[in-house]
Amino acid sequence: MGKKEKVRKHYQKPKINQVELAMDEAVLTNCKWDAADTSGKNSKGCGFAACKTTFGS
């Protein structure tokens, strides 16, 4: 039985992928409370959908 031929992979230089984040979304700062009729920041009256959430509704 012949020797199993070793298959060598061509060397590929590692590549750096730069990932661009939408920062206001990635760090949860995109509340639009200043544009809405609110009595306080982050309130349920905020215009941003996530702020309007009624838990589990």
Add this chain to the structure above:
Amino acid sequence: MEPSETLGREASASVSERGLQEFIVNIAGISIFFLFDKSPLEFGIRNIESEFITDKPPQIKLQMHNDGFPEKKQDKKIFDSGSTWSLYRNQGMYLLQDDSLDPGSSVEKLVILESDFKSGDIYIKNDLFNQNLIPDPLGYPLNQVLMILLLSHLGGLLFHACGIEDRGLGYLFLGNSTHGKSTMARLWSENQATVLNDDRVIVRKKDGELWMYGTPWHGDFAEVSPKGIPINRIFFLRHGKRNKAVPKEDREAVSMLLTRCFPPLWDKKGMDDSVGLCHLIANKLPCYELSFIPNSQIINFVRNI
């Protein structure tokens, strides 16, 4: 029958004369116990109703206070969003607050977590203590930042995504704002599918599979489910002139996953784990970029992929 897990149970509880002073919320298999130090009746809180309420044993216990804030100095800044929240440490504990660390900031909610993430305290200003805070006492964005912290500790990742269960299959549609997640949720709902959530979905490893779980934090489409199901396909949404699904290679898919999730950017190990989970998702699951026209034809198009 495909496996699925209902994490919460349809539940409601009325505040009795004695006063209901505690409840447990279960999101993605993580149970959080909230305990009041006074009867919620005093604040007009009369009922607690949510499918996310559970009787499972809690993994984290949080005591709620409304009688002033403790004096806590910042030993070490961890992360400051600059506006809606910040995180820092004091004597080994984690402190999460609903404003920046700037001297002029006005903090109305403060969470203090022990370093093992098993217990902590929530301080809420008295005039904010009302029915709207129940059963999600923290509100946006602290509720989600707390979950990001817990997931970095317990495993899992919060995605900007819409989760759908259709005919026993789990589809995860990822996208940032305006990419069509709520539209997709509405279309699937009109076609007898279950919407887990149209905006925030948690992915965790379970029994060698990748599962997705509904959260309470929805977008424009308000129906949510606490259910957990295995994921069968991943779609990256974009608007198009025709319905088209283009398979994505692992490397591209990992990049697209990373830009559509909420990783713990302040935590090196947490970031390593997040990238690792994105790699696993891209390796194990078929991923597609999905261009679509917002009408019901997309339903059969996806079913036939």
